[in-house]
Amino acid sequence: MADRYLHLTGTPPGRFLTRRLGLPQPAPLRRWTLETPHLDGPLLHLTAGASAVTGVAEALRTSGLTVTERADRPAAIVLDATGVATAAGLGDVHAALHPVVRSLAPGGRIVVLGTVPSPDDHHQAAAQQALEGFVRSLGKEIGRGSTVQLVRIPVARIPGGANAHAAGSTLRFLLSPRSAYVSGQVIELTSAALDSGSGSDPVADPAAPLTGRTALVTGAARGIGAAVASVLARDGARVIALDVPGAREELERTADRLGATALPLDITAPDAADRIAAAAPDGLGVLVHNAGITRDRRLANMPADRWASVIEVNLDSVLRTTDELLKAGTITRGGRIVATASIAGIAGNTGQTNYAASKAGIIGLVRSLGPRAAAEHGVTVNAVAPGFIETKMTAAVPLFIREAGRRMNSLSQGGLPVDVAEAVAWFAQPDSTAVNGQVLRVCGQSLLGA
Ligand SMILES: NC(=O)c1ccc[n+]([C@@H]2O[C@H](COP(=O)([O-])OP(=O)(O)OC[C@H]3O[C@@H](n4cnc5c(N)ncnc54)[C@H](O)[C@@H]3O)[C@@H](O)[C@H]2O)c1
Structure with a gap:
């Protein structure tokens, strides 16, 4: 199961050989550890033109990095492009990043702050949408284990002007080692969740932000679910780990x-x-729908029971339990629901009509329920969409398909269960109230479904 190629390219002869052959050069990713919770270096804060939001510098300071406007070797660069509203204004994006992009330290982060493309102003919409193409392209070319994302802060609807405060938990996540396998993503924050009065609970203990919350994780005996349970426990949650009775020993x-x-x-x-x-009995602050199964066959060979079992486990049970637990008030105000989609649900996959349908269904569920759950229950609903993650599920994939799955992304390697778990923990943060109805791909910017 180990990624031997990644190991090979980490040795001088292996690096020499694979470079000569023009093969992918995956950089080892640095993930969160207790000893190294932050990126190693300063954060360069740049602005393209005039900013359309306030509070960016304050929000950036919560990342734990030293924020500066000049740095020789920044670990992260944040470009505030919220004020870019014309095609000419895109020149400011180039002018800001072109001189510094090469100086970004390996394993660095670039986050572009934008705003929501306007339905009423096609010049602003064009300029803001342009940032998406820019970010996705830079993610593909930056290399050396660095990542690039776009965070949209809604400017229009917030009384008193938009404040980047709502982006705090998102910036903390993206500007840290926790987001090592997330790249080329667009995250759109919502102001509706803030308006609904569900609030953005301040974090009392930054080292254990989920203290006092109970989190239930389905499919938690092994794989991604066990990693999610572990990261939520690390963040202070009381965890209930659920899995099928047949997996009781492993679960315990x-x-x-x-x-x-x-x-x-x-x-x-x-x-x-x-x-x-x-x-x-005291309610749930976090509910993570992670349990999932595959029963692959091409549609022409797929009996009804294989179709039905995948839809039942991956989608229908998620819909049913979510509805019932919300209705019963088991998920407390300020609560977080996180479901598990897949890039198969975005790109489709041969032999997986059932699985991809179930995972695309999760995306539909999250986008539709998120705004209503926030308004009615003060609860956010989001999903992770993992790409190729090194688990028992992917170890069973035939060698050549597995090797292709590992390399066909901007980071040229598979992710680890903890990468998905860190994304779940970001959604679960008490101050992630403005993160709602989102589907975050944890896929190293996979070429599939791009
Ligand atoms: N591994 C990947 O690359 C990948 C990629 C995309 C999406 N995913 C999704 O991530 C989730 C976890 O995947 P994984 O790779 O850790 O899989 P896994 O098979 O290692 O673990 C899944 C767990 O879910 C449990 N489970 C299955 N049916 C259940 C049921 N009816 N009730 C309770 N528990 C049940 C299993 O017993 C198992 O412990 C799944 O939803 C999967 O579809 C995984």
């Missing part, structure tokens, strides 16, 4: 390791929501 081992409670339960059981509510 995982739960013991994390100090979590094991809940052996098939998520498709008709009384699943009641049993979850009974296991969390």
